[in-house]
Amino acid sequence: MAKKRKVGNLLALAVLAVMQDEAMHRYQIAARLRDYGKDRDLDIKWGSLYTVVQNLAKAGFLEVVGSEREGARPERVIYRITDAGQRELVDWTRELIAEPEPERGRFLAGLSILAVLPPDEVAELLGRRLVSLDAQIAEVRKELAELAATLPRLFLIESEYGLAVLETEAEWARALRTELLEGTFPDLAEWQAWHQGGPGVDSARARAYVEGVDTTSDR
Incomplete structure (x- = not known):
């Protein structure tokens, strides 16, 4: 039976997956998701990415490690995946592969x-x-x-x-x-x-x- 996740949006799973190797701000996260073709695999609502990243941080799956600013642009907060986030990523992936769930379309x-x-x-x-x-x-x-x-x-x-x-x-x-x-x-x-x-x-x-x-x- 599927677990109740702290952040249950599948976009959160994709975010954790693309952040395994380096810290990024959310614009970099969005670019990486597109580069990896995750917008073809998931019904990504790009407007919700900011909220998903914030919720992952609140749940302890991401942490703030700095910020950067380019010219007059707003400051960009940089996140990295935590050990808890890595465990969540692995556990969630195991569940998705092993446990079939009805997919109603x-x-x-x-x-x-x-x-x-x-x-x-x-x-x-x-x-x-x-x-x-x-x-x-x-x-x-x-x-x-x-x-x-x-x-x-x-x-x-x-x-x-x-x-x-x-x-x-x-x-x-x-x-x-x-x-x-x-x-x-x-x-x-x-x-x-x-x-x-x-x-x-x-x-x-x-x-x-x-x-x-x-x-x-x-x-």
């Missing part, structure tokens, strides 16, 4: 209420999604091939995982679309009939089906 939310759309429209929408997924997959494959020429595989693992997720989603979406187009999806006729409102449709049962309610227990 926009696509899953849409799938959970899929039946509000007619099946022919779902097939068309899945086709559009597949065009986008195939383009993303091609882009990631190209990027991985280019990076593999200069970087050890250790630093490409997250991109490999991202590619595998995209490929798996595309495979699943393509199979579902094929079932809809070929008419092999279970209860497809009832799903279509409910949306068409044709004669002889058991509207109560069809609505329960569309809304994901089990009606078999009433029989």
